[in-house]
Amino acid sequence: MRCYTPITPEILEEIKREVGPDAVIRAAGKLCEYEKDAGGDAYLPELVVEAKSSRQVGALLRLANIYSFPVTPRGLGTGLAGGSVPLFGGVVLSLARMNRILSIEKDNLVAVVEPGVVTRDLQDAVRREGLFYPPDPASLETCSIGGNAATNAGGPSCVKYGTTRDYVLGLEAVLPSGEIIVAGVRTRKGVVGYDLRHLLLGSEGTLGVITKLILKLIPHPQTVTTLVAFFPRLTSAMNAVTAMLVRGHVPCALEFLDDRCLEITGDLLPFKAGRSAKAMLIVETDGIQKVIETEMEAIGKICMEQGASDVVMAPDSLKRARIWEIRREVSLRIENRYPLYLHEDIVVPIGKIADMVGYLHEFEERYGIRVYSFGHAGDGNIHVNITAEDHKCKDRAEEGIADLLRLVLSMGGTISGEHGIGLAKKQFLPMELSAESIRVQKEIKKVFDPLNILNPGKIFE
Numbered sequence: 001m002r003c004y005t006p007i008t009p010e011i012l013e014e015i016k017r018e019v020g021p022d023a024v025i026r027a028a029g030k031l032c033e034y035e036k037d038a039g040g041d042a043y044l045p046e047l048v049v050e051a052k053s054s055r056q057v058g059a060l061l062r063l064a065n066i067y068s069f070p071v072t073p074r075g076l077g078t079g080l081a082g083g084s085v086p087l088f089g090g091v092v093l094s095l096a097r098m099n100r101i102l103s104i105e106k107d108n109l110v111a112v113v114e115p116g117v118v119t120r121d122l123q124d125a126v127r128r129e130g131l132f133y134p135p136d137p138a139s140l141e142t143c144s145i146g147g148n149a150a151t152n153a154g155g156p157s158c159v160k161y162g163t164t165r166d167y168v169l170g171l172e173a174v175l176p177s178g179e180i181i182v183a184g185v186r187t188r189k190g191v192v193g194y195d196l197r198h199l200l201l202g203s204e205g206t207l208g209v210i211t212k213l214i215l216k217l218i219p220h221p222q223t224v225t226t227l228v229a230f231f232p233r234l235t236s237a238m239n240a241v242t243a244m245l246v247r248g249h250v251p252c253a254l255e256f257l258d259d260r261c262l263e264i265t266g267d268l269l270p271f272k273a274g275r276s277a278k279a280m281l282i283v284e285t286d287g288i289q290k291v292i293e294t295e296m297e298a299i300g301k302i303c304m305e306q307g308a309s310d311v312v313m314a315p316d317s318l319k320r321a322r323i324w325e326i327r328r329e330v331s332l333r334i335e336n337r338y339p340l341y342l343h344e345d346i347v348v349p350i351g352k353i354a355d356m357v358g359y360l361h362e363f364e365e366r367y368g369i370r371v372y373s374f375g376h377a378g379d380g381n382i383h384v385n386i387t388a389e390d391h392k393c394k395d396r397a398e399e400g401i402a403d404l405l406r407l408v409l410s411m412g413g414t415i416s417g418e419h420g421i422g423l424a425k426k427q428f429l430p431m432e433l434s435a436e437s438i439r440v441q442k443e444i445k446k447v448f449d450p451l452n453i454l455n456p457g458k459i460f461e
């Protein structure tokens with residue numbers, strides 16, 4: 001294993017000279033705010049640097065190469081895979097203060113932003129111009145665009161609009177050497193040279209620090225309408241999802257919650273219907289009013305055909321807001337209730353969703369855990385939330401997770417749809433990727449970061 005140099009007083013002085021003393025956090029009481037993300041593991045940094053420019057990021061990384069200390073980029077720390085956790089100590093590089101929206105170019109349908117902009121703030125700013133930035137992770141009020149780009153975040157709208165990757169036309173990044181590069185374009189198309197932009201997107205802060213993003217915007221849809229359907233069986237709900245998609249409907253959100261999730265958030269449910277349901281689907285369509293009304297009618301019929309017990313069409317705006325609150329609140333409530341909470345975000349092919357959720361009960365019995373499932377049904381992206389009353393159950397639960405992931409892969413799925421590998425899932429990486437693929441990826445990491453100073457210990461064992 002690589003040995004890193006601790007941050008000595010001399011190194012600290014050099015860092016302060018480059019970034020300014022006010023950008024450096026050293027107080028023990030403050031450092032612990034940067035020791036973990038929204039996932040599990042905690043490792044204390046020796047220092048936090050709050051960068052304000054790409055020049056400062058470059059200077060810090062040059063010092064890291066000279067003195068051999070690790071640097072871990074961090075957006076707003078909402079990641080669920082431990083990506084921004086400083087496994088080997090060293091410096092946490094916070095991008096939170098690089099949070100300016102530099103321009104919204106209405107004629108070009110483009111926004112240029114710094115990485116620390118909160119996702120919701122960008123959505124609101126472009127909305128005021130009649131424009132739309134669709135990627136909407138459930139954490140959008142607390143996460144950053146830079147973090148979204150580094151994890152290729154997705155959200156409910158992904159089923160129609162795609163993930164963050166689909167909206168990043170170009171970016172500026174500081175390489176681990178401290179050099180600054182621009183990758184990608186400002187235009188809708190561009191195929192000049194290797195696509196370093198797409199290599200950096202989703203690389204979880206291991207290949208470069210993203211310091212600017214050129215984002216694609218689209219006109220804001222005229223209107224959106226919602227349908228909520230309750231089912232007596234989770235598998236029927238999933239069959240309805242498959243039926244909607246294969247019959248050509250394109251909702252802009254297609255989310256589900258199982259009965260456990262409904263029970264834990266039941267006090268928020270704004271309908272009498274559904275209190276004893278085993279699954280709830282939230283379906284939204286957007287576009288021109290008349291078109292989406294017709295589409296929603298067809299979707300409602302599909303739900304009934306697949307055995308829905310209740311279908312609520314177009315709930316008013318208060319009820320709609322409440323439904324989305326339930327969707328966002330559910331993981332927080334699970335976290336508050338259970339001492340052990342492990343997040344899996346598997347994806348299976350659309351036609352296999354029903355089989356996958358059908359397996360979860362068997363999995364519970366076999367491994368003595370309790371599973372809450374919810375997520376982006378339209379993408380086959382199921383958040384399997386594994387809980388137990390006692391931390392001692394962790395080893396057993398992890399055995400179960402390995403078993404679950406094997407099943408996912410045998411169905412043609414993938415072990416992570418959006419949270420990434422980070423620290424939390426790196427032990428499972430070889431289950432999905434071949435030895436050759438991992439070798440090539442490690443070689444790429446070496447080209448970018450020969451001294452392994454940028455976010456070491458992530459993705460690969």
Ligand SMILES: Cc1cc2nc3c(=O)[nH]c(=O)nc-3n(C[C@H](O)[C@H](O)[C@H](O)COP(=O)(O)OP(=O)(O)OC[C@H]3O[C@@H](n4cnc5c(N)ncnc54)[C@H](O)[C@@H]3O)c2cc1C
Nearest residue numbers: 075076077078079083138144146147150153154205210418
């Ligand atoms: C309640 C809740 C709901 C969530 N829902 C979703 C969801 O629906 N969809 C989804 O995709 N995720 C979701 N997440 C996970 C998380 O919010 C996303 O991964 C988000 O993109 C992380 O952004 P962040 O700013 O918090 O990044 P951080 O957690 O700070 O960092 C995440 C990773 O990105 C790297 N990184 C951050 N900024 C940069 C940068 N500027 N340059 C290079 N690397 C960088 C870090 O090193 C780390 O590896 C959820 C999390 C929570 C707590």
